[in-house]
Amino acid sequence: MIDLEHNNIRKIKTKQVSNVKAEQLLLNYNDLQVVEEAAFAGSEIANLSFKGNYRLKYLHRRAFHGLQSLRFIDLSSTAITFLPTEGLREIDTLKLQNTKSLKVFPSVFNYQFLKEAWLTYPYHCCAFKFPWTHNRGEYEKHSRFIEQLHEACDSRNSTIGHVFKPYDDPSLEALFHFMPLNASLAINDEDNEIWGDRNEVFHNTTSASFPVTTALCGEIYRNYHEVKCHPAPDAFNPCEDLMGNWGLRIPVWIVALSACAGNLFVVLVIATSRFRLTVSKFLMCNLAAADLCIGLHLLLIAAVDACSIGAYFNYAIDWQEGVTLSFYEEFEILKSAVLFLTSPIFNHGSSSKN
Structure with a gap:
């Protein structure tokens, strides 16, 4: 075993780690930022670990070119945005935990012997269940x-x-x-x-x-369903589409469009009315505006579902962590707060009239 942890290594140049034979090479918790092409060319390393290199962002697509006998690799807690496939085709264990910057997982057909994968996003595990949909x-x-x-x-x-x-x-x-x-x-x-x-x-x-x-005739298929992948998809992070089926998808569109059209009409009528704006009309307009926001939010979800039918898990990470959803979440919180504060006043005004 070669242990190079906590050594403040910042860069691994081309063929800098060449002709090395080791069961395990640990490069954990350094200050690695760059791994160049063919950095391990000619080496035979079974286990390779880069865990904890939080600034490792540039990993050349041929960084592991020429590396032989690799069976285990750990790229957890790094900042990589691209996972190379060359040199990793024969690994049986892959670790990519707490690597949120890697949002696109390569095709599973690049990993012929993979048995176990520890990933960051549950949606990446969907690639092993639905390889055709994934890529x-x-x-x-x-x-x-x-x-x-x-x-x-x-x-x-x-x-x-x-x-x-x-x-x-x-x-x-x-x-x-x-x-x-x-x-x-x-x-x-x-x-x-x-x-x-x-x-x-x-x-x-x-x-x-x-x-x-x-070609030798024999078993030429690889069942990727047998790969143990963590974290597994669940009810909150499913491989299925947002709406699931057309029985839900069609009513959602009807409700969303009706809510947007109806409440927009109410807001426009009250806003353009020539009569004096009373408290009850103001509260009614506020309620319609809040419901309009709900309709717009539902319409946005329906639109995302329509654009990702059959392959939602390929877009789920960008959707859930994107700017659009974050903006709407903040907007929904503001709308709910306004609705919560004005509803008692509206109810009190209605009770007084009765």
Whole structure:
């Protein structure tokens, strides 16, 4: 174990931690701000921890390029806004607790062997339950890759081996690390043959000028539902849409539009009336204005739901922590206070007339 905690390290430059072999490297609670490209190139580190580097904001997208044997990484309590995928594809444990700056989680298809994830937002765990909804582009790429694997496996039934070029479609290049989990490949440079775990031989007959990968038939699917993700979504942070279903969505729109139109009409009528503004009319106008605010708030929620149908958890973090919702929350508090103070006066005036 290499312990470099509390050492006031501010920057890790390219290849500054190279050719290091360690079971664990601790860089916790330093003053790290920058990790450059290929900072750990050539190293073999199983556990890597950056916990407590509160000013670590710039993490190069290829910061872990060339790092081998990594199985555990902890980026908790940092200020990163982007999580690299290169170099992290084979990790089985990921920790990103108390990292509120990271609002966008990468596609789960970038983590083939992940077993456990400790994240900041419950909505990020929805990515493991609904990978298609979370990132449809990556899902479609992965689906095309699976289709190519199936074609290769089908062709193998009639030939000794099937060698194909996945890079005919450049969009598949980033996904071609997905190989059968039960396959073990070894390349013999002397006779240019590829051996599988069932003593099957696949002869490489393709020109060396093209990238070539041999697919072994077997279990080629990864069930991301089995990944243990924390904190799990709950009733207050669901993966489902805001309204849940159309049986609720349609009445909400009707109520919101009716509240806005009706109360706006009352406010305009009283405000433009030629008659003297009495106390009762003023209180009635105040009540209508308060109800109008409720209608506008409900209309805003309905609009957000309409814009995020089927993928609310992808927008939930920005929505809940955004400026718009904060403004409306403060506005609602002010409206409720005014309504609470003026309602007794309105009720007292009505009782006096009776």
